[in-house]
Amino acid sequence: MLTCAEARERLDDHVDELLDAAASRELAAHLEGCAGCRAELRELRRLLAEAAALPDEIEPPRDLWGGIASRLEPRGRVLPFGPLRRWAFLAPPLAAAAALALAIGLGLRSGPASGPVPVPGPSQTPFSAPPGLQAASLGGMASLDQAEAEYRRATEQLLESLRSDPRALPPGTLEAVEKNLSDIDRALGEIRTALGKDPENAQLARLLNGTQRRKLQMLQSVARLTRT
Amino acid sequence: MGEVALMAELEAKPPGPLAAANDARDERRARERELVRRAQGGDVAAFEQLYRDNVRRVFALSMRMCGDATRAEELTQDAFVRAWQRLPNFRGESAFSSWMHPLVVNLALTQRRSRLRYEARVHSTDDLQAFDHGQGTPEPAAAVDLERALETLPPGARAAFVLHDVEGYRHEEIAQMTGTAVGTSKAQLHRARRLLREALSC
Numbered sequence: 001m002l003t004c005a006e007a008r009e010r011l012d013d014h015v016d017e018l019l020d021a022a023a024s025r026e027l028a029a030h031l032e033g034c035a036g037c038r039a040e041l042r043e044l045r046r047l048l049a050e051a052a053a054l055p056d057e058i059e060p061p062r063d064l065w066g067g068i069a070s071r072l073e074p075r076g077r078v079l080p081f082g083p084l085r086r087w088a089f090l091a092p093p094l095a096a097a098a099a100l101a102l103a104i105g106l107g108l109r110s111g112p113a114s115g116p117v118p119v120p121g122p123s124q125t126p127f128s129a130p131p132g133l134q135a136a137s138l139g140g141m142a143s144l145d146q147a148e149a150e151y152r153r154a155t156e157q158l159l160e161s162l163r164s165d166p167r168a169l170p171p172g173t174l175e176a177v178e179k180n181l182s183d184i185d186r187a188l189g190e191i192r193t194a195l196g197k198d199p200e201n202a203q204l205a206r207l208l209n210g211t212q213r214r215k216l217q218m219l220q221s222v223a224r225l226t227r228t
Numbered sequence: 229m230g231e232v233a234l235m236a237e238l239e240a241k242p243p244g245p246l247a248a249a250n251d252a253r254d255e256r257r258a259r260e261r262e263l264v265r266r267a268q269g270g271d272v273a274a275f276e277q278l279y280r281d282n283v284r285r286v287f288a289l290s291m292r293m294c295g296d297a298t299r300a301e302e303l304t305q306d307a308f309v310r311a312w313q314r315l316p317n318f319r320g321e322s323a324f325s326s327w328m329h330p331l332v333v334n335l336a337l338t339q340r341r342s343r344l345r346y347e348a349r350v351h352s353t354d355d356l357q358a359f360d361h362g363q364g365t366p367e368p369a370a371a372v373d374l375e376r377a378l379e380t381l382p383p384g385a386r387a388a389f390v391l392h393d394v395e396g397y398r399h400e401e402i403a404q405m406t407g408t409a410v411g412t413s414k415a416q417l418h419r420a421r422r423l424l425r426e427a428l429s430c
Contacts, residue, residue, distance in 0.1 A: 012418050043425050050374045051393040057284035058291055064301055065279055068308045075270025075316075 002030040007037045011044055151212035155181075158219040169222075177222060184215050261320055268315050275315075278324055279308055285325040286332060292390040293336040295379035303339065307332045329395070333387065333405045377427040381420055388416035389424065 002010070007030040013019045014027055031038050159181070162174060169177075191208045198204065260281070266274035286307055290300040310331050318327055378386055387406060391397045392413070397405070399413040406413070 012414075012421060040425075043429065044421060047374075047421060047424055047428065048393055051389070054292075054374065054394055056288060058288040059284055060287045060301060060304060061297060062301070064283065064287075064305050064308075065276060067305045068279065068312075069272065069276065071305075071309045072272060072275070072312050075268075 002026050004030075004034060004037055007031065007034065008040055011037075011041055014041070015044055015048060147209060148212065151216055155212075155216050155219055158216070158223055162219070162223060173222075177219075180218070181215065184211065184218075187211065188215075257323070260324055264315070264318060264320060264324060267312070268318070275312055282325045282328065283308075286328055289329060289332050289390070289395070290336070292375075292378055292394065293332060293387060294339070295381070295383075295386060299339070303332065303336055306335050306339075310335065330405045333391065337387070337406060374424070374428065377424050380427060381423055384412075385416045385420035385423060388413050389420035392417050393421075 007027055010019060010023060010027050014024065019027065031041065159178075162169065162177065188208065188211055191204060191211065195201065195204045195208060260278070263274045263278050263281075267278060283304065287300060287304045290303040290307065291297065294300055294303055307328055311328055314331070318324070378389070381389065388402060391402045391405070392399065399410045399417075402408075402413045403410045
């Protein structure tokens with residue numbers, strides 16, 4: 001015969017239906033003759049009924065979305081896949097171009113002056129992007145082709161200015177700039193080819209636009225540095 | 229009535245309440261699957277809708293897991309941020325809220341460990357005894373209902389009770405979620421039930 005302590009130890013397994021037949025019979029025999037343990041079992045069943053009846057939902061005291069939304073990273077940085085990943089090869093030429101612009105700036109600022117640095121006159125002011133390209137928003141452009149044409153014209157003007165006065169740049173710089181531009185242009189060509197096959201791909205269109213903008217910005221940086 | 233006529237009559241009958249409930253459930257699931265698919269692709273608006281549909285469920289679990297409304301708010305927010313990060317791995321085999329449960333439980337346990345480490349640094353060992361409310365004086369009888377009594381449980385016992393007796397998980401699932409042994413889950417549940425009966429009988 002079970003003691004009360006032994007019986008109460010088994011009550012949890014009993015209500016969870018985990019006792020084997022022999023253990024159940026022993027418990028039943030004890031309960032039949034023990035009002036205290038029967039009361040304990042009733043209390044336990046009442047507790048379980050109350051627990052099962054608790055509401056599934058509780059309304060938070062305030063809207064918590066704001067604190068969540070501000071912490072969500074764009075999916076592109078989380079997902080291990082996506083159409084833009086194929087264009088990761090763009091990063092090296094663009095990074096190299098940025099580093100080149102920085103190196104030119106440092107060289108010009110810290111190196112010995114080899115002569116007067118020409119200051120562009122009013123005629124040499126095509127160093128800023130066309131107004132329509134400042135925001136570089138595709139939505140604001142009449143078409144992708146028009147945006148491309150504007151970028152091409154702006155970058156050619158800048159490049160022409162740099163070529164027209166190579167003394168403003170340290171030796172070899174223009175060649176390095178053109179080499180980087182060639183890498184970027186090759187990447188741009190591949191994006192254009194992909195867009196030709198998938199003209200509705202908005203991400204590719206944004207990538208093309210963004211790459212054009214960065215190419216222009218790189219040239220602007222170089223041109224600005226020659227004037228400092 | 230011939231068999232054909234009987235079939236025609238049965239087919240003409242409007243669907244019963246059970247069929248209507250099943251249809252509504254299927255519709256909800258289909259809508260949720262679509263929201264999940266969009267959110268997996270980066271659609272924040274779809275994820276916000278998932279939040280709006282499930283926040284009360286997640287907050288209820290958070291509240292019961294940590295026993296404190298302010299911490300429950302933080303836990304709910306952390307759980308949704310974690311859900312956004314892990315959403316690409318969600319294969320839709322369960323409801324979105326069920327998929328979030330282990331995230332809430334894990335975060336609750338991690339935060340509890342961090343808090344205990346912090347409290348261990350700023351309180352003496354004797355002070356720590358005070359955090360084991362289950363050993364202390366229960367609430368006055370008039371004020372104690374089950375939700376309040378839950379708040380007084382030690383965290384391990386509370387987690388076992390909430391997951392087993394409120395949410396309906398098995399000990400094996402709880403052990404997996406909490407990184408403990410099945411025997412530990414059973415022992416914690418036993419302790420929780422005893423402490424709750426004591427608290428509620430006061």
